[in-house]
Amino acid sequence: MTTTEQTDRQSTTDQDDVLAAENLTKSFGSVMALRDATIRLPRGKVTALIGDNGAGKSTLVRCLSGVHRADGGTVRLDGRPVDFHSPTQARDAGIETVHQNLALVDDLAVWQNLFLGRERTKGFGPVQLLDRRGMREEAKTMVSALAINVPNVTSRVRRLSGGQRQAVSIARAAGWGSKIVIMDEPTAALGVQETARVEELIQGLREKGMTILLISHNFDQVLRLADGVWVMRAGRTVGHRSTADTTGEELVGLVTGAIAS
């Protein structure tokens, strides 16, 4: 893995970043949630974001996915400055987020969830009927392309396990020609085996060239999956490491502040 150029935070500016957020600030009333947050997502890599609770990870992610607007700083997508007012705008620009609450509708089938809000229709003029067969076939392709272990695309999501649901969410985020998939604690609620499957899925996406931002509390997972890792503390990004050149201990030190960046 040629990640030497990532070890130095300063030198990363001239590499091929899909997304680069610089010096973001965000306040909620008198609370400074983000003081100076910077993050860059190199193309086709898995980038991790770690930090203690309340360090500002979620706020930073919400600024990138259009839920919040940053008060200051710049976000560039493929080199062009962007300013999202809504999650829909971010999604249209190619930034998909897999939320912690998964955003799946239990009583709808897997294929209906994969196409929710983007249903395909056919017909003439104002009479547009759903292309149910087409969507089911496409959903099968999406699911098998990612080697997801889902019983059947026609089964209701209610009948799936936690890992299968996570897989459906990830498939939905990855399946729409998106540039970046942001995953917020994708394995937080999963058992050991299911975590391993979701990790395989993330690795599979990386091999397909997807750019991924992974928020995780699990440092072992970060070291296993990510190419680079950004550390946040008290609303600032306090450091960036290449996972090839760091250890779990160093990451803990950076998160707690025992090691100055």
Added chain:
Amino acid sequence: MTVTVEQRPTTSERLSSAPWPELAAPVALVALVLVFGALDSTFLTTGNIDAILQASAILVVLAVGQTFVVATAGIDLSVASTMTLGAVVLGQVYAAGSGIVTAIVAGVVAATLVGLVNGLLVAKGGITDFIVTLGTLSAASGLGLILADGKPEPVLSSFMLRLSADGIGMFTWSVLIAAVVAVVAHVVLFHSRLGVHVLAVGGSTEAARATGVKTVRVKIAVYLISGSLAGLAAVLLVARVGAAEPASNTSFLLNSVAAVVLGGVSLFGGRATIVGPVIGALLLASLVNGLTLLGVSQFYQPLAVGIVVVAAAFLTRFQK
């Protein structure tokens, strides 16, 4: 990782996962028809089946509208009053000398407006559906009383008479209209974007919003559907009665909810069919018809309906 995209489920899998709440109404309907058919030889004559269908047409139309609202985890308590208001407006416009078509359009528009008010208050105003529609229940029936001055208005029109008397074969136009409403509603619920969005909003409003579904519009749409179908039901009601009465029609409200529950539609939203509530409405009409044929006092009929509805709800609960 192994790719296990299974083929279609086997028959035993299908049986074990059979939606029992959705099967309750058809099974009960068949049982009821067999019992009444055995007890009274006139029950299964074409004349009597005709009468049952005729009696259930209005309820089918109302129940279909109610189904859309309940599918979004809402409830429309105003359906019967809205129908009454629609009927009164129809009668008043006709009495004022307009043609019957103008009167029908006016009645349907009035009912649709009540639906619009419901939808705006629930979706934009953020007021609980129960309270909003309880308010419009009272307001619509009050408006009906004011407009009609408390008196029924006879609607003597050959067109309206033909609606409930003529038809194709044994089916009157009223029955055929109800059937068309049911078929169109089925297509909308399962084969249109609106239908999927209705079920998504009912299943999880949060998830629907997060995936870009316009949840406010969907909620307004279901109350509009319910209101306009109440207007159509008003037309069928006036055709059947031959007059526009400012009556409260409470049993239509209760039976519309009962038909929806009997049809296996979840009151928590997200799970719905059209076939279920239609069969639920047929079941209620058959029950009342059969009891009447057997000479049971009509005072027992609401009691019987109540028992059947609670039994159906119990079955649904048992399944969970």
